[in-house]
Amino acid sequence: MVRVLNGISLTAHAGAVTTLLGSNGAGKSTTLGCAQGLLKPDGGTVRLLGQDPYSGGSTLRSRVGVMLQDGGLPPSVKPMALLRHVEGMYSHPVNVDALAQRLGIDSFAHTTIRRLSGGQRQRVGLAAALVGNPEVVFLDEPSAGLDPQSRQTVFDLIAELRERGLCIVLTTHLMEDAQRLSDYVYIIDNGRNVAQGTVAELTAEATTATDSRTLFFTATPGLPAPELRDAGSLVEEAAGQYRVDGIRSPAALAEITSWWAERGILPTSITMEPKNLEDVFLDIAEGGARG
Amino acid sequence: MVEPDRYGLPVAPADRETSTNAAPLARRILRHGRYETAAMLGNGEQLVLAVVLPLLALFGLTFTDILDGIAEARIDAATPGVLALCVMSTAFTGQGISTGFDRRYGVLRFLATTPLGRAGLIFGKALAVLAVLVIQMVLVGGTALILGWRPDLAGAPIAVVLLVLGAAAFTSLGLLIAGTVRPEATLAITNLAWILLAAGGGILIPGSRLPGVLADIVAVLPSSALGDALRDALIGGTMNIGACLILLGWTIAAGLAATRWFKWN
Structure with a gap:
């Protein structure tokens, strides 16, 4: 057995974007997997909305939206069919048509996911995470493969979710994304969080006038x-x-x-x-x- | 709870009045069953496996003398085995391959994070297997009736139980393979197993017709148990307890193994 995480301690609050920043293989996705209840950690404590996510039931899952790094999307299905299916798992989903329009999914609604570009798939994955009207959103590398325009759309949307008071946890290996999006950043390296703080705090420490x-x-x-x-x-x-x-x-x-x-x-x-x-x-x- | 707004974005947590947002359990499972059924019926290769090949087997066994001596009419001897083959097509090969690729693409992990959950996923899949099985029974059984099939009606309720039990055994085996090896390997294993078991696994042709020790080995296979038990039920109207126990044993063993070793990602 390989020990992927070794000393991760972090908290994410409502109304804020909390970012896990680290290079590939640092342990970001594994950390998210534990927080989402997909993985059972061998030690330590995980609480999601006050409950243990691994043993939490459908009520807990109904309050949380997840976008996986590899998408988790079935290739042979069309985007709207997938979103409608996910919508059916919730009692109070969002307006799917409006969400799809906002993310520009309506323009490729009749193409199977297999034939979509990387950026289009990312937007479908994001929509699938939001369809259930969640309070907590986990986004694993939400900006990967996005062209500048859809990147702006996605970033604006994340900012709006934050304003509404949702708790947003995302991972990225791009410094610029972390800098633009985050209220609070945890830098993950080798399965540990090695630094944390607001972007200003993290960057202010060693900056002087001549730097x-x-x-x-x-x-x-x-x-x-x-x-x-x-x-x-x-x-x-x-x-x-x-x-x-x-x-x-x-x-x-x-x-x-x-x-x-x-x-x-x-x-x-x-x-x-x-x-x-x-x-x-x-x-x-x-x-x-x-x- | 406040209705989600017209912009299609989640509602502010502070505006929520109820704590759960999950659709009722039965609705989640029914919806996922419908979704999986549509996926299976929309896949051309699955349809060939589920309907075309069993029909070819039915014609082949009816117009040759392979099964002579088992029942009064060839069609009576052939149909129970072909219905058993339908179970293996859908529950084992079809469902195994689709689950294997869903696992590869992360679909299982994603759906496990929705209110559907892991258990709902499995129940939904089982429901889809049963739904496709009903369609197969209508198409293959209907064709057999047109060709002159006259089953022993006393055995019909037994046959229904056997079909469900067979579906459980083969679904467990399919999930065990799909959850432990790469999807390409699942594809190869379940297709190869389908061909071998269809040809010599006692499903279409009774295992007892095989020579010597081979007959003893084949007798404990789920394919042979299901084929034999369906023939006993639909030709003679009798319940083959031994075969039922073998199917039950395979269901429990594969179910436990799948629970223990199934990897979601």
């Missing part, structure tokens, strides 16, 4: 990486989502804006972050490797 900043911007996908002298290198984190680390001076920023001007790039969004989650994460990972 490097990170620039995030959204533009057309597939831009060729420019030669940058002052700033760090350009990384396309997801289609059209770019990151430039190591901006230590106004000159470095000017270097990037002049590259935009040369190439005729007008980004749709720009943000600058002080020391970002990735830096925190790398600091911890290096510390872990040294220790």
